[in-house]
Amino acid sequence: MDIVMRIPETLKTFRETRLSSIRPPGEFFDHHRISRPADSNQIISRISYNTRYFSGNYGLIILVLAVYALITNPILLISLGFLIGGFIAINRFAPDPIQMGDHVVTQKSLYIGLFVIGLPLLWWSSPIATFFWLVGASSFIILFHAALIEPGVESEYANLESGTA
Structure with missing residues (x-):
């Protein structure tokens, strides 16, 4: 019964930590910031910054892909429901x-x-194939997005605050 009492507290903590870091769709899908990186160093720096900056959005992408994988594999959904139930x-x-x-x-x-x-x-x-599909699809989408989106102006200020400039 103690677990049931902690569910609202856990959901509130999750909402405050993870869901607060989700950036608005206008910022996440900003087509004006899309550009081809000049070299591999720029790709690495963009991926490094954007994976931290958009971590909430990328977590949401992984969650949506996981739900999609379960919906499109009904046998997996039934077997998990059978075992857990x-x-x-x-x-x-x-x-x-x-x-x-x-x-x-x-x-x-x-x-x-x-x-x-x-x-x-x-x-x-085939849960192993579903797991590797989920890892591959989410990695491709996240890395592709992170490499193409230019970091905003705030990324320059982040470097100055941390003393890495």
Whole structure:
């Protein structure tokens, strides 16, 4: 029950830390700041600055791609739901052994049944391929955006404040 009480506090903390760093769409999609970098040093400096500056937006991109990956792979969604739901149901409804006729069904035997069915189903849904697709797609989008967007004027002031100028 203590976990349920901490959910609003956790969501408030998440909103204050992560969601406050999301830049407005007008700034994130500013087509006037798009330019081809001159050399690899400029690419590296742009990626370094923009990944920090737009970190909230990039996190949102990863989240959207993860939801898209789950929606487009219904077998993965079903297998995750089966495993997570089964785990929760066993913990909630069967903490003690249950007598069914001549057999005693324990929590351990329920977990074995859950994993005997759930793990092959999960393997069949190819979560590793989905994970690598998510890493590759998000990396490509983030690095492409970060390399093409020129840092704003505020990046020059950030260098002066940190004493790196």
